[in-house]
Amino acid sequence: MPPFVGSTDSQPRPDSNIVTIDVGGQMFQTTKQTLTSSGPKTFFSRIAQAASPYTPFVDRDPELFSLLLSLLRTGNLPSKAKSFDLQDLIIESKFYGIENLLINSFSQLEPFNLQKSLQLPLNGRDSPSAVATTPYGSVHVAHGSKITTFDWSLRRKSTILTHFTAVDSLLALSPELAAAGANDFSGLQILDLEKGHVKETLNWENVTKSGSTVQAIGSSPEQMFVSFESSRRNSNSIIVYDLHSFRPITEIGHNEIYGADIDSAIPATKLQWIEGYNLLMASGSHSGPSGVSGNVRLWDVRSGDIVWEISEKVDCFADVAVSDALSSMFKIGVNSGEAFYVDLRNLSYEKSSWVCLGDKRKLLNAKKEGFGCKIETQGNQVFCTKGGDVELWSEIIMDSSSNNSNNRIFKKNLMGRVQDMGGARITNLAFGGSRMFLTRKDMQCVEVWQSSSREL
Amino acid sequence: MCYILKKINRQDNTSKKIIVVAKMEEESTSHANDRIKLNVGGKLFETTLSTIRSGGPDSLLFALSNRFSNDPNPVFIDRDPEIFSVLLSLLRTNHIPSTARRFSKQELTDEALFYGIDSYLRAATSPPPFSGIDASIVDSVRPASEGLPSTFSAAENGSVWIAHGGQLSSYDWNLIHAATLRTHLDEINSICRVWPEIVAVGSESDAGLHFYNFSGSRHVGSLHWSDPSDPRIFKARVNSITASENSVFASFDCPHRENCILEVDKAKIQIVSQLGRQSGNQAKHMVPGKLTWIPATGVLVGSAVTGGAFGYSGYIRLWDPRSGEVVWETNEPGAGRSSRFGDSFSAIDVDVEKLLLFKLCSKSGDLAMADIRRLGDDPWVYLKEKNPSLVTNGGDGSINSLVHCYKGQVFVGRGGGLEVWSRVQDMAECESDGDGEGLYRRNFVDKREDSEKGVIKKIEGGGDRLFISREDVEGIEVWESSHSAGAISVL
Numbered sequence: 001m002p003p004f005v006g007s008t009d010s011q012p013r014p015d016s017n018i019v020t021i022d023v024g025g026q027m028f029q030t031t032k033q034t035l036t037s038s039g040p041k042t043f044f045s046r047i048a049q050a051a052s053p054y055t056p057f058v059d060r061d062p063e064l065f066s067l068l069l070s071l072l073r074t075g076n077l078p079s080k081a082k083s084f085d086l087q088d089l090i091i092e093s094k095f096y097g098i099e100n101l102l103i104n105s106f107s108q109l110e111p112f113n114l115q116k117s118l119q120l121p122l123n124g125r126d127s128p129s130a131v132a133t134t135p136y137g138s139v140h141v142a143h144g145s146k147i148t149t150f151d152w153s154l155r156r157k158s159t160i161l162t163h164f165t166a167v168d169s170l171l172a173l174s175p176e177l178a179a180a181g182a183n184d185f186s187g188l189q190i191l192d193l194e195k196g197h198v199k200e201t202l203n204w205e206n207v208t209k210s211g212s213t214v215q216a217i218g219s220s221p222e223q224m225f226v227s228f229e230s231s232r233r234n235s236n237s238i239i240v241y242d243l244h245s246f247r248p249i250t251e252i253g254h255n256e257i258y259g260a261d262i263d264s265a266i267p268a269t270k271l272q273w274i275e276g277y278n279l280l281m282a283s284g285s286h287s288g289p290s291g292v293s294g295n296v297r298l299w300d301v302r303s304g305d306i307v308w309e310i311s312e313k314v315d316c317f318a319d320v321a322v323s324d325a326l327s328s329m330f331k332i333g334v335n336s337g338e339a340f341y342v343d344l345r346n347l348s349y350e351k352s353s354w355v356c357l358g359d360k361r362k363l364l365n366a367k368k369e370g371f372g373c374k375i376e377t378q379g380n381q382v383f384c385t386k387g388g389d390v391e392l393w394s395e396i397i398m399d400s401s402s403n404n405s406n407n408r409i410f411k412k413n414l415m416g417r418v419q420d421m422g423g424a425r426i427t428n429l430a431f432g433g434s435r436m437f438l439t440r441k442d443m444q445c446v447e448v449w450q451s452s453s454r455e456l
Numbered sequence: 457m458c459y460i461l462k463k464i465n466r467q468d469n470t471s472k473k474i475i476v477v478a479k480m481e482e483e484s485t486s487h488a489n490d491r492i493k494l495n496v497g498g499k500l501f502e503t504t505l506s507t508i509r510s511g512g513p514d515s516l517l518f519a520l521s522n523r524f525s526n527d528p529n530p531v532f533i534d535r536d537p538e539i540f541s542v543l544l545s546l547l548r549t550n551h552i553p554s555t556a557r558r559f560s561k562q563e564l565t566d567e568a569l570f571y572g573i574d575s576y577l578r579a580a581t582s583p584p585p586f587s588g589i590d591a592s593i594v595d596s597v598r599p600a601s602e603g604l605p606s607t608f609s610a611a612e613n614g615s616v617w618i619a620h621g622g623q624l625s626s627y628d629w630n631l632i633h634a635a636t637l638r639t640h641l642d643e644i645n646s647i648c649r650v651w652p653e654i655v656a657v658g659s660e661s662d663a664g665l666h667f668y669n670f671s672g673s674r675h676v677g678s679l680h681w682s683d684p685s686d687p688r689i690f691k692a693r694v695n696s697i698t699a700s701e702n703s704v705f706a707s708f709d710c711p712h713r714e715n716c717i718l719e720v721d722k723a724k725i726q727i728v729s730q731l732g733r734q735s736g737n738q739a740k741h742m743v744p745g746k747l748t749w750i751p752a753t754g755v756l757v758g759s760a761v762t763g764g765a766f767g768y769s770g771y772i773r774l775w776d777p778r779s780g781e782v783v784w785e786t787n788e789p790g791a792g793r794s795s796r797f798g799d800s801f802s803a804i805d806v807d808v809e810k811l812l813l814f815k816l817c818s819k820s821g822d823l824a825m826a827d828i829r830r831l832g833d834d835p836w837v838y839l840k841e842k843n844p845s846l847v848t849n850g851g852d853g854s855i856n857s858l859v860h861c862y863k864g865q866v867f868v869g870r871g872g873g874l875e876v877w878s879r880v881q882d883m884a885e886c887e888s889d890g891d892g893e894g895l896y897r898r899n900f901v902d903k904r905e906d907s908e909k910g911v912i913k914k915i916e917g918g919g920d921r922l923f924i925s926r927e928d929v930e931g932i933e934v935w936e937s938s939h940s941a942g943a944i945s946v947l
Contacts, residue, residue: 024548025493025502057491059504061545061553085554095549119944123590125900145897146589150941157941159590161880161897444903448943 019048022055026062034072042097044072064092072098076105087155103136103152107433111381111392112413113451114436116420120150120446123159128428128439128446130170130180137433138175140193141446142167147178149193152433154448160196163189171217171224173243179224181214188214188226190246200246204228206235207256218271218280219243223301225280227268233257236267238282240301252304253282253297266294274298276324277344279307283320285334292316292334298347308347318370319384323377326395328408330357330375330382337369339384339393341410357393357410374429382410383431388423388440390415415449492521493530499537500530507547515572539567547573552580561630578629582614583936586920588865588876589899591935592942593906597923598931599625599636605925605932607914609647609655614919617655618932619644624655626670629919631934637673639666648697648704650722656704658694665694665706665718667725677725681708681718688712698747698756703728703777705756707744709736715743717758719777731780732758732773739769740787748806753828755783757813759804768800768818774831784831796820796838807861814866816859823859823868823877825896839877839896862917866896869912874901874924901935 019035021028035048047056058065067089070078081089093099122128126144133139137152144166148159152175164182171179173190177199181188190200204212204226211231218225224243229236237254241247255265268282280301285294294316298308317331328341331354340354347353375384382393396409414421424440431437436449492508494501508521520531533540538555542564545553556564561581568577583594599605602621609617614629622643625636639657646658653670667676683689692708692715699705704720713736719728734741744758756777761770773785788800802818811828815836826835860867866877877896901922910926917923922935 022502024544025500057502057504059507059548061541061548088551088553088555091549091551115947117945117947119946121592121942121944123592123901125903144899146899148590154941154943156939157590158939159587161589161878161899163880445944447946452947 020055021047022057023065024058024060024062026065027055028062028065028069030069030073034069038072038096038098038101044096044098060092060095064088068093068096068098068102071101071105075101077102086153090153090155103433106152107135107137109378109431109434109436110451111378111383111394114415114449115452116416116447116449117452118154118448118450120154120157120448122148122444122446125444126166127442127444129166130168131428131430131437131439131446132170132172132178133430133432133437134172134175135432136175137435138172139430139432139435139437139446140170140172140178141439142170142180143444147180147191147193149175150446151175158193160191160193162191163198169214169217171219173219173224179217179226181217181226183213183215186211186213186231188217188228202226202239202241202246202248204230204237204239206230206237208232208234215267215284216269216271216282218273220273220275220280220301223249223273225271225273225282225301227271227282227284229267234265236265238268238271238280238299250301250304252280252299252301253306268297270320272320272322274322274324274344276327278302281320281322281329283317285312285316296320296329296331310353318373319375321375321377321382323380323382325380326377326382330377330384330393332370332373332375332384334370334373337373337386339375339382339391339410339412341408343408355407358412372425372427374426376429376431378431383415383429383436385426385429385438387425389421390426390429390436390438494520494540495530495532496535496540497533497537499541501537501540501544503544503548507544510547511571511573511576517571517573535567535570539563540571543568543571543573543577546577546580550580552577562632565630565632582629583920584939585937586863586865586917586922586935587878587937588867588901588922589878591901591922591937593933594936594938595631595934596931597627597631597934599623600633603930604928605914605930606644607647608916608923608925608932609649610916610918610921610923611649612919614921616918616923616932617647617649619647619657624657624668624670635670635673637668637670639668640675641666646694646697646706648699650699650704656697656699656706658697658706660693660695663691663693665697665704665708665720679706679718679720679725679727681710681716681730689714695743695745696747696758698749700749700751700754700756700777705747705749705777707747707758709743713737713743715741717744717747717756717775729777729780731756731775731777732782740771742770744773746804748808750806750808750811750828752808752811754778755828757806761802761804763802763818767798768802770801772801772804772813772815774828796836803857803859805859805861805866807864807866810861810864812861814859814861816857816868821857821870823866823896823898839898841898856911858912858915860915860917862922863920867901867915867917867922869915869924871911872907872909872926874907874912874915875899876901 017031018029032048035044038044067081093102122143128141128143130142140149145162145164146159148157150157164185167180168182176194178191180191188202189198192199208230212228215229216227222243224241227238235256238252240249257265266284266286268284270283272281280299283296285292293313295311297306300307315333315335318334320331322329327344330341332339339357342353373385384391391412392415393410393412426438427441428439438447490505505521508517511517542556568574599620605618605620607619616627618625622639622641623636626634628634641659641662643659643661644657645660648656650656655668657666664678664680666678669676681692692710695707695709697706702722705717707717709715715736716733717731721728739762742760744760746759748757756775759772771787774783776783799817799819801815803816805814813826815824822838824836824838857870868875877898880897910929913927914925924933
């Protein structure tokens with residue numbers, strides 16, 4: 001977008017690059033390049049193509065147009081836009097077909113600059129059970145039998161009623177489409193969140209011919225992974241679906257329980273695609289008389305083989321997450337409440353492969369400090385919740401000479417201002433666009449953390 | 457060449473507009489005809505004729521656009537330019553811009569009325585379809601004096617008439633106070649809209665059915681139940697009123713409990729006929745405390761409930777007013793499934809659109825549904841509670857509960873709590889039990905703190921709003937669904 005093209009002639013020649021537009025009675029001049037930068041099929045590029053001695057007239061508000069023209073020129077909204085309502089700008093940008101430019105100007109996550117800034121209230125008395133985000137920053141919240149969607153600007157919402165009594169797993173497929181499943185309801189439903197109807201119901205035909213409940217949903221750019229368990233809880237499987245047609249592609253990790261060895265078939269309760277390694281991380285745990293035990297598996301989806309597997313008996317994970325950028329897998333120990341990592345580049349089958357991020361001395365504390373803690377990665381940051389607080393772990397890359405080869409250094413910070421600390425236990429943690437979303441126990445709202453400079 | 461934006465589906469309130477960019481291969485002088493310059497209070501505006509005419513042919517703006525089409529000078533309008541810019545944005549985009557917040561609803565309405573685009577403004581400001589699963593209190597309408605509402609009536613356009621003390625207050629679709637009239641009654645206990653300006657009222661403390669006109673706030677007429685052959689029919693009070701297209705039905709009750717329903721000609725305010733006269737000496741001969749007219753089938757539904765030391769008893773009866781015959785009736789206790797013995801209803805309502813009867817069981821607190829087209833000995837389908845966390849809440853269907861059907865949803869007030877039973881889309885296909893038990897889903901509309909404000913006395917929906925009055929609370933609550941996220945800043 002060259003800011004100066006040609007002369008600033010008030011009488012542009014027909015072949016000039018300068019385009020004059022009359023918007024609601026006010027004249028604007030800009031260049032063809034600026035107009036076409038919005039994309040080939042947009043309103044502006046059509047105006048630019050048809051540049052003529054006659055001034056095109058657009059019957060819209062001139063003030064809003066001037067803001068959007070600045071957005072076209074610089075990629076950012078001018079500061080005077082703050083005195084306008086974002087909703088007006090969104091409607092206007094939709095009219096001109098440049099809403100994506102507006103979204104992009106708001107979509108950079110700044111992990112160290114996140115502050116608790118908004119609460120999105122939910123109607124009714126149900127607390128949120130699951131949260132799903134889209135990369136644009138819109139968020140779907142399941143509370144009770146309802147799913148409420150907030151658009152990327154967090155200005156508009158819509159609520160639909162589902163068949164579930166409570167949604168336990170939710171995955172956003174697009175701003176309008178979500179996959180939802182529950183631990184007590186058979187089948188995965190693909191829901192149209194705009195119209196509120198079930199687009200498709202996916203079921204797993206298990207051996208016992210009982211219903212199939214959904215334990216976890218995950219997705220890669222092309223595929224959707226669903227962890228099913230039979231209603232009788234004696235078999236489970238991960239089914240791979242095509243993300244666009246919702247046709248089943250393959251089945252991996254089919255388990256049947258024979259006899260009393262229930263540890264042999266713990267269903268996966270978290271599925272995460274590791275793009276850089278083309279692997280699917282599946283983790284599941286359950287509590288038994290001897291404490292919590294579980295396993296983490298890395299699947300090669302194409303071949304259906306387990307690439308790596310770890311069984312957890314002592315200080316099993318409360319939650320697991322993989323960071324592609326850090327090439328590491330992270331867990332929170334359910335007993336210790338400590339965060340651990342394992343480097344994906346040198347996986348071993350030893351139990352001690354987990355390296356504690358923090359203080360190792362508290363490792364065998366018997367209290368269930370980590371129970372209910374969540375861990376999520378975003379870029380090369382690791383966020384984990386402890387009670388009502390969020391910790392941010394980041395790796396410090398030291399100069400190689402001063403560092404002994406293997407140990408990586410992670411340091412943590414408690415997020416937020418003093419007034420944001422504490423509060424009810426965090427039940428969900430999700431990231432979308434430039435924001436962090438979290439829900440708390442018995443709170444009928446979604447908390448939004450965003451950086452103050454990107455405040456909407 | 458020029459680009460003209462043509463707006464199609466102007467009246468379509470959805471934001472999806474089809475925008476056609478039409479190429480006009482015309483001279484620059486001719487396309488000026490499609491544009492219009494306006495000078496409003498000294499500020500210049502330019503827009504297209506199609507925009508300015510979208511308010512409809514009766515509007516002032518339409519008239520102005522015709523008169524000056526050949527005049528090169530801008531049309532001068534001596535009004536405030538800032539409000540005009542809001543209304544122009546409304547005509548252009550179908551949305552109220554945020555700058556409208558600087559003006560009160562009243563100002564905007566007055567100005568829209570001046571330009572003749574008030575219906576346009578109303579379409580843009582009216583709330584989205586009311587959905588009980590996503591509703592919140594947006595407003596409270598409180599009459600200035602004697603603020604405890606005894607009853608109220610909501611209309612299709614979202615306006616509401618409130619009876620408080622012996623006064624009647626009318627609030628328009630914007631919920632702005634329009635008029636108050638003082639009636640001769642000390643308290644109004646039943647109210648019904650007869651015509652857009654005429655209200656029928658009845659009182660528990662005074663005899664007769666009375667008609668008042670809001671324009672001019674005057675008494676239009678009164679009717680009393682009398683029987684020349686029976687001198688005991690005297691000082692009968694009105695218990696409930698409903699209106700059909702041509703008639704008003706009111707249930708009258710004498711001091712010695714004899715009762716009947718009188719059909720009144722709406723236009724002449726004259727008694728046409730009498731139906732369902734009964735002695736009132738038993739629970740199943742009580743005066744109907746609730747009357748509902750079902751336009752689709754031409755049937756009048758009346759019901760009565762009494763609660764005593766031995767539980768609840770009552771009846772639901774359907775009359776055909778043309779013949780005066782009872783079409784169907786049920787008495788409780790005494791009818792229904794044996795397993796439901798002792799669980800008679802404490803409240804009923806009729807979904808007149810979907811032709812369903814709903815009753816709330818007094819003991820179990822369950823909601824039951826019956827199809828009016830297929831009534832029989834035991835037509836009730838008891839709706840299943842599927843949410844385990846809500847089941848414990850059952851067992852409270854006592855006198856403080858009431859049922860109201862609105863927009864295909866069933867609202868149940870239990871004490872101070874408000875819940876909604878809403879139909880799940882295409883649930884029927886997925887459910888294997890075919891009798892519709894799982895068709896409806898129960899959810900709370902309110903928050904716990906809302907339910908502590910007081911016992912709900914009346915629920916009524918109108919114009920995508922739900923109005924609620926509570927015991928010993930002044931004014932009525934207005935609930936609306938909203939697409940606005942309502943984010944609260946906590947910085």
